[in-house]
Amino acid sequence: MDKHQLVIIGGGSAGIACALGASENGLTNILVVERDFEYGGILQQCIHNGFGLHTFNEELSGPAYAEKYFNLIKDNASIKFMFDSTVIKIEENNILTIQSTQGLIKVQADAVVMASGCRERPAGAIGIKGDRLQGVYSAGSAQKYCNKQGILVGKNVFILGSGDIGLIMARRMTLEGAKVIGVAEIMPYSNGLARNIKQCLEDFDIPLYLSHTVESVHGNGKLESITLIEVDDKLQKIEGSEQEIKCDLLLLSVGLIPENNLLEELGVKLDPRTKGAIVDDTYMSSIKGIFACGNALHVHDLVDYVSEESRKCGKAAANYVLGKINESESINNVLGNGVSYMVPQSFHKNNNIDFMFRVKKVFKECSIHVYGNGFDKKIKKLGIVPSEMQKVSLTADELKDLNGELNWEVIE
Amino acid sequence: MNLVCINCPRGCKLVVENINGEIKVTGNFCPRGEKYAISELTNPLRTLTTTLPIKSELYKRLPVISSAPLPKAKVIDAVKALKDVEATAPIKMGDIVVKDILGLGIDIVASKSIDK
Numbered sequence: 001m002d003k004h005q006l007v008i009i010g011g012g013s014a015g016i017a018c019a020l021g022a023s024e025n026g027l028t029n030i031l032v033v034e035r036d037f038e039y040g041g042i043l044q045q046c047i048h049n050g051f052g053l054h055t056f057n058e059e060l061s062g063p064a065y066a067e068k069y070f071n072l073i074k075d076n077a078s079i080k081f082m083f084d085s086t087v088i089k090i091e092e093n094n095i096l097t098i099q100s101t102q103g104l105i106k107v108q109a110d111a112v113v114m115a116s117g118c119r120e121r122p123a124g125a126i127g128i129k130g131d132r133l134q135g136v137y138s139a140g141s142a143q144k145y146c147n148k149q150g151i152l153v154g155k156n157v158f159i160l161g162s163g164d165i166g167l168i169m170a171r172r173m174t175l176e177g178a179k180v181i182g183v184a185e186i187m188p189y190s191n192g193l194a195r196n197i198k199q200c201l202e203d204f205d206i207p208l209y210l211s212h213t214v215e216s217v218h219g220n221g222k223l224e225s226i227t228l229i230e231v232d233d234k235l236q237k238i239e240g241s242e243q244e245i246k247c248d249l250l251l252l253s254v255g256l257i258p259e260n261n262l263l264e265e266l267g268v269k270l271d272p273r274t275k276g277a278i279v280d281d282t283y284m285s286s287i288k289g290i291f292a293c294g295n296a297l298h299v300h301d302l303v304d305y306v307s308e309e310s311r312k313c314g315k316a317a318a319n320y321v322l323g324k325i326n327e328s329e330s331i332n333n334v335l336g337n338g339v340s341y342m343v344p345q346s347f348h349k350n351n352n353i354d355f356m357f358r359v360k361k362v363f364k365e366c367s368i369h370v371y372g373n374g375f376d377k378k379i380k381k382l383g384i385v386p387s388e389m390q391k392v393s394l395t396a397d398e399l400k401d402l403n404g405e406l407n408w409e410v411i412e
Numbered sequence: 413m414n415l416v417c418i419n420c421p422r423g424c425k426l427v428v429e430n431i432n433g434e435i436k437v438t439g440n441f442c443p444r445g446e447k448y449a450i451s452e453l454t455n456p457l458r459t460l461t462t463t464l465p466i467k468s469e470l471y472k473r474l475p476v477i478s479s480a481p482l483p484k485a486k487v488i489d490a491v492k493a494l495k496d497v498e499a500t501a502p503i504k505m506g507d508i509v510v511k512d513i514l515g516l517g518i519d520i521v522a523s524k525s526i527d528k
Contacts, residue, residue: 047475063524194416194423
């Protein structure tokens with residue numbers, strides 16, 4: 001059985017950056033297992049630009065960002081990629097079963113990083129009435145067909161959900177000659193980036209129906225139309241507001257869920273809010289030697305943040321493998337008013353820490369109040385929304401007098 | 413007038429005022445916001461990204477990007493002008509696939525390297 005210091009599951013943006021970080025901190029035997037035939041993961045189908053402003057100080061397409069980042073490790077002899085391969089099981093002592101081009105193989109690792117990204121929430125998860133029809137796709141699947149295969153999966157398109165992939169696909173399909181009839185969003189505000197509302201919808205006069213959802217789909221084998229319905233402020237459907245819209249394609253852009261079956265089977269504790277592992281500030285999960293980063297840990301807005309976090313995770317995993325770990329007891333974050341989740345869930349106070357979190361609703365002028373026994377800080381914000389990840393960085397020096405847990409709340 | 417800056421995912425909310433013929437921009441985090449607002453009012457520009465078929469052993473499509481933003485009104489025309497273009501591997505990221513599209517002085521370049 002081959003042995004490695006570190007096995008990284010997934011060779012996308014998270015896996016590449018994690019491998020870089022681990023190598024930077026001294027590991028010499030790193031294996032990245034990737035299910036596709038090339039590195040880059042979902043970046044390879046995100047051909048639009050806007051990636052890399054923080055990392056490379058320029059605006060790149062997804063494939064270009066992946067290539068530029070991969071170039072940082074391309075000639076690094078410490079990092080090996082295994083393509084066309086999927087980890088199907090993690091057992092105790094970090095023994096991994098991999099379905100590879102050589103058949104089923106087992107490898108053993110000193111540490112494992114889950115960098116497998118996330119999946120799109122499927123049609124079945126949101127309860128649209130009607131038959132299972134041809135012509136209902138997740139936005140990411142349609143993106144893959146369009147950008148990698150050159151196949152346009154519909155001509156008259158309706159999009160449910162204003163997530164960024166849906167907005168990007170509205171523009172993409174318009175440029176490819178399809179008619180995008182509209183985008184419905186159940187919330188009274190958009191879940192996508194403001195820039196995407198502007199350049200993907202408004203530029204092409206595509207209407208955005210806020211407080212609307214798709215009630216049902218109709219057709220005989222193939223999608224022929226949908227029923228759009230308005231919802232009230234409690235997200236309850238308003239009877240009588242139904243309208244039928246003819247279309248041959250319904251794209252769903254209704255959220256992403258971290259992919260963590262392997263960790264669940266292993267018994268790693270998951271956060272019910274992020275759907276990713278519960279980690280400390282070294283990105284280590286509840287099981288020693290098992291780490292997580294990127295969209296497998298929590299869904300990010302920007303690939304730049306995925307890279308930044310994953311590089312830190314790689315460094316921390318290397319420290320663990322080399323025996324340089326912080327044995328002090330970790331401190332828990334306690335979430336109060338308005339905070340929906342926080343990563344890391346716990347931390348060691350002798351480190352500088354970036355706390356990444358999301359809020360539950362739209363807040364106008366407000367403060368993030370961070371407090372505990374021996375610590376009190378208010379951070380003013382001009383306006384925050386659930387679709388934008390928030391970051392608060394605290395230094396070891398600031399945190400040195402903290403005694404006990406750290407509380408977080410939004411004050412209006 | 414209110415605009416959302418599209419330069420980066422930050423999406424700054426810009427307020428644009430015309431004070432005695434001079435355009436004043438506030439709400440921008442970086443200088444690109446001001447540049448964007450002025451351009452948006454005078455000559456709006458958009459970067460074009462799309463894919464082209466490629467003769468390659470491994471890939472069917474090559475992602476491409478415009479070397480600079482195009483006038484917004486020319487984006488659809490540019491896509492139409494690319495309709496019959498096919499790339500050939502090997503190609504390097506940044507290689508020009510179509511030079512001077514629509515005579516705008518802007519090239520369409522590969523945004524991925526494909527070796528074979």
